[in-house]
Amino acid sequence: GSCGSGGRLGLARSPVAAQSDSALASNGSPYPEHPLHGAPDRPDRLDRPGKAPPFSHHQHQHQHQHHPSSSSSAGAHSGVGGGASGGGAGGRYAGAVGAAAVSSAPPAPSSAAAAAPTAVSAQQLMQLSSQHVQMMGVLQRRLDQMQKLKDLWSRGNIASIRSVLNMPQDQAVLCDFARVVMRQNLDSALNLDACQALLPILRELLSSKYPEFVDTALEFGEVLLLKFGKLIAETRTTCARIPERQLDLPREERLRKCSSCYDQFQAMGDFLATSPPDGPRARFPAFNVALKTFLGSC
Numbered sequence: 001g002s003c004g005s006g007g008r009l010g011l012a013r014s015p016v017a018a019q020s021d022s023a024l025a026s027n028g029s030p031y032p033e034h035p036l037h038g039a040p041d042r043p044d045r046l047d048r049p050g051k052a053p054p055f056s057h058h059q060h061q062h063q064h065q066h067h068p069s070s071s072s073s074a075g076a077h078s079g080v081g082g083g084a085s086g087g088g089a090g091g092r093y094a095g096a097v098g099a100a101a102v103s104s105a106p107p108a109p110s111s112a113a114a115a116a117p118t119a120v121s122a123q124q125l126m127q128l129s130s131q132h133v134q135m136m137g138v139l140q141r142r143l144d145q146m147q148k149l150k151d152l153w154s155r156g157n158i159a160s161i162r163s164v165l166n167m168p169q170d171q172a173v174l175c176d177f178a179r180v181v182m183r184q185n186l187d188s189a190l191n192l193d194a195c196q197a198l199l200p201i202l203r204e205l206l207s208s209k210y211p212e213f214v215d216t217a218l219e220f221g222e223v224l225l226l227k228f229g230k231l232i233a234e235t236r237t238t239c240a241r242i243p244e245r246q247l248d249l250p251r252e253e254r255l256r257k258c259s260s261c262y263d264q265f266q267a268m269g270d271f272l273a274t275s276p277p278d279g280p281r282a283r284f285p286a287f288n289v290a291l292k293t294f295l296g297s298c
Contacts, residue, residue: 142176156189202220228261232298272291
């Protein structure tokens with residue numbers, strides 16, 4: 001049952017392998033005859049790395065003689081494949097079970113039934129058409145308003161944003177603007193006048209029924225606090241020490257702007273404090289803590 005494997009593995013040469021080598025010149029083929037089949041043993045029939053050698057009929061009988069339980073295991077293996085090549089009673093039984101399982105499987109839906117289009121009624125088409133006109137109007141206004149905000153930004157006059165936006169109709173426009181500023185890190189172009197103009201609109205956006213609008217308002221408010229919080233706190237602290245009879249108009253104007261921003265940030269803090277535990281307060285814990293620290297410092 002070795003089939004000359006010892007010669008190929010570099011072990012002692014067996015008589016069968018020696019006979020195969022001696023027949024190299026007599027069989028008219030550059031390959032030796034196979035010791036069991038007699039045909040030239042071509043490279044495609046030799047053992048290759050990673051490929052199991054083919055079993056001969058004699059090897060199969062030899063294994064069944066030494067392993068009585070191999071009949072049932074081989075039968076079960078052949079039964080899984082369909083039970084077509086013998087393998088004992090176990091193979092026939094397993095083949096019957098496999099055939100029964102295949103025959104009991106539900107039939108696959110036909111491609112024609114799966115690809116059948118769903119009929120659309122005339123009423124549904126009319127409803128979609130009417131909503132289409134309305135949606136096109138909403139999107140066109142949104143585009144026009146964004147173009148106006150772009151013009152304000154190019155002129156450096158974002159403090160006049162209130163004259164362009166009509167809340168709550170333009171809540172989506174404000175969210176688009178805020179997302180662009182945050183995504184492209186354009187907050188460096190904002191000044192205290194812009195902060196004073198944007199914070200009241202963001203506070204109104206907190207009352208929106210859409211959670212994503214509320215989240216955008218809080219995200220943008222956090223950006224403004226990070227940029228102007230220190231300036232607002234220092235201005236309010238230093239101006240509080242100035243005597244009332246001392247006249248300093250520029251400083252008083254800056255104090256007025258900073259106090260207005262402080263009030264809006266305080267309104268945002270109250271909103272977070274009164275929100276549900278699983279609401280915006282849970283989604284913005286860092287902003288909530290930063291607001292408390294800022295409001296307590298000035």
